[in-house]
Amino acid sequence: MATQKEVAKLAGVSFITVSRVVNNEGNVKEETRRRVQEAIRQLGYFPSHAGKALNSGRNNTIGVMTPARFGEGMENAYLMGILRGIELACHDRDQDILLSPMSEEDPEFDFLRPYRQKKVDGMIYVGLKKMPGELRGEIAERLIPCVVVGDRPEYDHLSWIDTDNERAGYETTMRIWEAGHRVIAFHGLDPDFFNANIADRERGYRKAIRELTGKDADERLVWRSDYTRSGVQSSVREAYPRCDPRPTAVFCSTDNRAIAVLSVLPELGIRCPQDISIVGFDGFIRDIVFEPSMATNEQPLAEMGRRAADILLDHIEKPDLPRREIVFPVAFVDGESLAKR
Amino acid sequence: MATQKEVAKLAGVSFITVSRVVNNEGNVKEETRRRVQEAIRQLGYFPSHAGKALNSGRNNTIGVMTPARFGEGMENAYLMGILRGIELACHDRDQDILLSPMSEEDPEFDFLRPYRQKKVDGMIYVGLKKMPGELRGEIAERLIPCVVVGDRPEYDHLSWIDTDNERAGYETTMRIWEAGHRVIAFHGLDPDFFNANIADRERGYRKAIRELTGKDADERLVWRSDYTRSGVQSSVREAYPRCDPRPTAVFCSTDNRAIAVLSVLPELGIRCPQDISIVGFDGFIRDIVFEPSMATNEQPLAEMGRRAADILLDHIEKPDLPRREIVFPVAFVDGESLAKR
DNA sequence: TTGAAAGCGCTAACAT
């Protein structure tokens, strides 16, 4: 592919003039400019990224680091929603996105590699799991432009964007109560796993229950499992019959859980919403499950991704900008799965 | 961040020795190597990508170009599945993935930009729509390493990977027939749109019907709409009552369509699977819709993405390799939505 | 208005 030099030769000027034309700098006679442009067109010249990057230190590329992986089906609708927003912001600001396939199982995985190689100007961490401590330390110390999405690493120099999961958990529980339910179960995550979002939702649930009943939540009403459908199903099979009185509503910490809970109801001989109400969280399945339509909570994923990228790019351009902490609200979406009693 | 030069200074050697150590070349005394490594560690040196790329012409990055965008919810489970596979291959072969946010609405969008800038070594086109003709021409002419996924641009130098949609459409129709159905509708796409996959599935349907009945398919049984749920719904509302006799099964060209069809049944006073069977295509909702569980067809998306990336990387490494054309089989997944009669 | 020289970080080729 053609280089500046070749264009220069064809146009009968020096390569620096080509550079000037390409970058729309002044100080080029109109006729020269035209000649250069013609040569560019003729040779199909395109400025090479590497030369530019080497020189300027800028890549016009941001990295997305995440322990979450692309999956098939629903698995990673969260990551996809965030990426959608990042993409929009990057489109507006002429940036590309670099995905570096790394997995935590890798003994020597290093989320920051793309930055260390100067392949990207900054990074967005989409953290369904917590960001590793050493990573936080290094990012803070070396002032690496970075924005965390979906977690709140209270750490200097780390900007983050999150939704108010605790509040959403609280308000959802309140809403279920107001619909007339007095025994409300929560379906969360096994303690072997950790997920900040889910933990926050549970905290909100507990807080609401405390306020509403004057007592701490009955632990028999807090159901738990791993991430699998079968795990959820067996947890419900076990936990439901043990509850006394039986819950009339289950607040599920994710839509996937809500679906799995829904699927196990027939064998327990109960129906939704006649016998039990179900509320989910995420909004991923709103368009898919429609009988009953699912009451859930929706996070503004695209908006979050977009803000993350915008903040990151601001940081990159002006390193002294103060870090940002943004909490997005979660929107409740009503559905038939939540019935009045 | 430290450079080779600084490391060299600290270790008391010349920068070329640092390069040798970093690249594990021979001809370095063990003691020198150790000294250099210590200096590298101390300074946290990491080879810069730009310098290397400028020199070698290789970026160790492949681009993914696609008119499909990341979406929220189900919208782009297809793209996500493919990306998953690309990611796996790239992980194995130490490559990164570049996403360049471009949209066709953009007057001056140019899918090849990242390649022209030498930001990537090759590209994968994930084509739910057909690849624009000029693009195909340029790629072929300039021998740009490129693999097309989900379409078959019969063109020199263009490798592609696709699933056998026509055969899947044919076999699915056969299967529905074998289940005892004699009036089988097909739900496809409005002619205003084009989607090679869906068109192929329809072709398979028509072929099977011709073989089975000795006649061309009854056009009243070929339903069509745009991509929206409400579009699908109203198409069914209109088309179903006009059929005489009424179909006992609908072969939907995508799962999204199947869901939408399912959702409109109540108002038509028919139930699935008792009154009408439904078969989908894609397998995206297998884990979500379970009453009835959906009979569908699954494409091996991750495997496809993986092969695409592998082929692309082979092409990049050995430009003279012949182009590849790979057809993956589609797997039928049985479900309660397809009932015997 | 144009150009020459130097340097960004790295490696290949050629010394020593």
Add this chain to the structure above:
DNA sequence: ATGTTAGCGCTTTCAA
């Protein structure tokens, strides 16, 4: 075994 020179494509001085 180690170092020197040159050059990848570009931009930033500085000079004409």
